[in-house]
Amino acid sequence: MESVVNGTRAETARPAAPRAKRDWLRLALPCGVGLLFLLAWDLSVRFSGSDLFPKPMDVARAIVELIQHGLLVKYVVASLFRVSWGFALATAAGVPFGLVLGWYTRAAQAFNPLIQIFRPISPIAWIPVAILWFGVSDAAPIFLIFLASVFPITVSAMAAVRNMQPVYVRAAKNFGLSEWELFRQVIFRACLPQIITGLRIALGIAWLVVVAAEMIAVNSGLGYLIIDARNAGKRYDLVVAGMLMIGLIGLGLDMLVRKLENFDEVRWGYANRS
Amino acid sequence: MSAVSVRNLWMSFAGKSPVHVLEDVNAEVARGEFVCIVGPSGCGKSTLLNIIGGFLHGTSGEVLVEGEPVTGPDPRRIFVFQENGVFPWLNVRENIGFGLRRKKEAEKEGIVRHYTEMVGLTGFEAAYPAELSGGMRQRVEIARALAASPDIIYMDEPFGALDFITRLKMRADLVRIWEHERKTILFVTHDIEEAVQLADRVLIMSQRPATIREVIEVNLPRPRDLDSPGYLEKRDRIFAAMGMSLGVG
Numbered sequence: 241m242e243s244v245v246n247g248t249r250a251e252t253a254r255p256a257a258p259r260a261k262r263d264w265l266r267l268a269l270p271c272g273v274g275l276l277f278l279l280a281w282d283l284s285v286r287f288s289g290s291d292l293f294p295k296p297m298d299v300a301r302a303i304v305e306l307i308q309h310g311l312l313v314k315y316v317v318a319s320l321f322r323v324s325w326g327f328a329l330a331t332a333a334g335v336p337f338g339l340v341l342g343w344y345t346r347a348a349q350a351f352n353p354l355i356q357i358f359r360p361i362s363p364i365a366w367i368p369v370a371i372l373w374f375g376v377s378d379a380a381p382i383f384l385i386f387l388a389s390v391f392p393i394t395v396s397a398m399a400a401v402r403n404m405q406p407v408y409v410r411a412a413k414n415f416g417l418s419e420w421e422l423f424r425q426v427i428f429r430a431c432l433p434q435i436i437t438g439l440r441i442a443l444g445i446a447w448l449v450v451v452a453a454e455m456i457a458v459n460s461g462l463g464y465l466i467i468d469a470r471n472a473g474k475r476y477d478l479v480v481a482g483m484l485m486i487g488l489i490g491l492g493l494d495m496l497v498r499k500l501e502n503f504d505e506v507r508w509g510y511a512n513r514s
Numbered sequence: 515m516s517a518v519s520v521r522n523l524w525m526s527f528a529g530k531s532p533v534h535v536l537e538d539v540n541a542e543v544a545r546g547e548f549v550c551i552v553g554p555s556g557c558g559k560s561t562l563l564n565i566i567g568g569f570l571h572g573t574s575g576e577v578l579v580e581g582e583p584v585t586g587p588d589p590r591r592i593f594v595f596q597e598n599g600v601f602p603w604l605n606v607r608e609n610i611g612f613g614l615r616r617k618k619e620a621e622k623e624g625i626v627r628h629y630t631e632m633v634g635l636t637g638f639e640a641a642y643p644a645e646l647s648g649g650m651r652q653r654v655e656i657a658r659a660l661a662a663s664p665d666i667i668y669m670d671e672p673f674g675a676l677d678f679i680t681r682l683k684m685r686a687d688l689v690r691i692w693e694h695e696r697k698t699i700l701f702v703t704h705d706i707e708e709a710v711q712l713a714d715r716v717l718i719m720s721q722r723p724a725t726i727r728e729v730i731e732v733n734l735p736r737p738r739d740l741d742s743p744g745y746l747e748k749r750d751r752i753f754a755a756m757g758m759s760l761g762v763g
Contacts, residue, residue, distance in 0.1 A: 410569055411599035415613045415662065416589035429603040508602035508644040 294477035302477035319461040326385025338397025363388035381453035388449040389442035396438025400431035433509020517698040518543040523575035537723035550709035553719030591666040592659035607639040613662025629657040649680040
């Protein structure tokens with residue numbers, strides 16, 4: 241049928257955010273700083289005359305050695321496996337729990353004090369408890385990662401509900417949504433951008449914790465590599481190689497979660513970010 | 515039977531110093547009628563509309579919609595919000611179809627297409643609200659309300675945040691859509707020109723604690739000529755009525 245409205249197109253849509261300009265300095269500057277860092281590292285080891293601390297090239301050789309023995313992939317996979325499970329369980333528990341706490345004031349009143357007591361306990365402090373309960377197995381670090389990430393995830397989901405624009409809930413109620421539909425279709429969706437930010441923070445913490453947990457509670461993974469290389473023969477080249485891998489994978493994980501922020505369903509929530 | 519009847523409605527917000535907002539408000543809105551509520555800002559127009567819409571409850575008195583007391587929001591009467599209640603995580607098509615969750619896909623698609631066209635958003639179905647202008651977002655919300663096929667639409671200063679030119683165009687479009695659909699519309703605004711341009715009747719509220727001070731029948735053919743003597747006379751009468759109410763305070 242014919243439109244009853246004329247000339248609407250005159251109101252133009254706002255253009256999408258401009259794509260980042262191709263800017264060679266953006267790439268050159270961090271590369272330059274990186275090279276300077278490597279140079280300073282190399283020179284300071286040479287001048288100090290240390291025969292334990294490795295130079296950058298020693299670390300590169302150590303990484304090659306790890307790859308040749310098949311240990312690099314094995315340990316990276318072991319660490320990522322533990323983080324994935326612990327983090328997935330924490331997300332599955334923390335997001336719904338946080339949404340409920342944010343929505344039902346009584347639930348928050350009941351649970352929040354306990355959460356606030358548990359939250360400041362470093363996951364590292366739980367290591368002895370984890371070993372007691374789970375022994376030297378994958379379950380111990382998974383439990384620790386769960387503990388480390390479940391609180392930031394819960395708290396960010398709870399805060400997201402509290403900061404939600406009330407108009408969305410009013411509109412949803414107007415359309416006669418059931419409580420479950422309201423949660424799934426409106427509250428969850430409205431909070432998703434902030435939930436993802438919480439997941440990013442939690443994943444960063446989880447990655448810090450897996451390394452610590454592997455130093456004590458298991459005998460594989462990047463944390464184990466570091467402590468084992470030191471104990472088994474002061475192989476500091478392997479220690480630093482392990483550290484470097486931890487840094488690179490941590491960066492990769494963060495970039496992965498950041499990718500989630502680009503979906504249309506959540507991008508609106510980061511409007512003021514470039 | 516009236517579409518909406520408000521009888522002896524009183525409203526105070528409790529607190530350390532209770533705020534008396536509405537004082538004995540009485541009003542009737544007929545089926546298919548376009549009624550505007552105007553009044554000085556902060557007088558309680560929005561509060562009144564929110565009570566009629568079921569989002570707030572009056573302290574005493576009663577509100578009947580289609581003869582039944584209002585107990586809460588109801589999908590048969592859709593509210594268009596001042597602050598824009600379009601869901602930013604859904605695109606235009608999904609937003610407009612939001613009230614059609616229980617309809618079959620094919621039927622839903624037809625309804626969504628119809629109202630997308632009516633508000634002039636054809637071609638923007640896949641756009642997200644953040645990519646649209648304020649006026650277009652308000653069009654999405656109006657289309658979402660119409661698509662749900664309500665008996666009544668409540669509009670709470672829906673064009674308040676728009677620039678002047680867009681506001682004029684939105685009013686003209688709303689009149690055309692209303693003539694097409696003949697829904698009962700209850701429209702709150704602080705803009706007298708807007709009220710005269712849109713309404714069959716204008717309810718003028720006093721300052722807080724507010725009551726309906728005067729009711730003015732507009733009775734002018736649509737679309738209304740904003741320079742015609744009839745239009746100017748109605749406008750001036752409302753100005754006078756508002757001025758009187760301001761003078762009392």
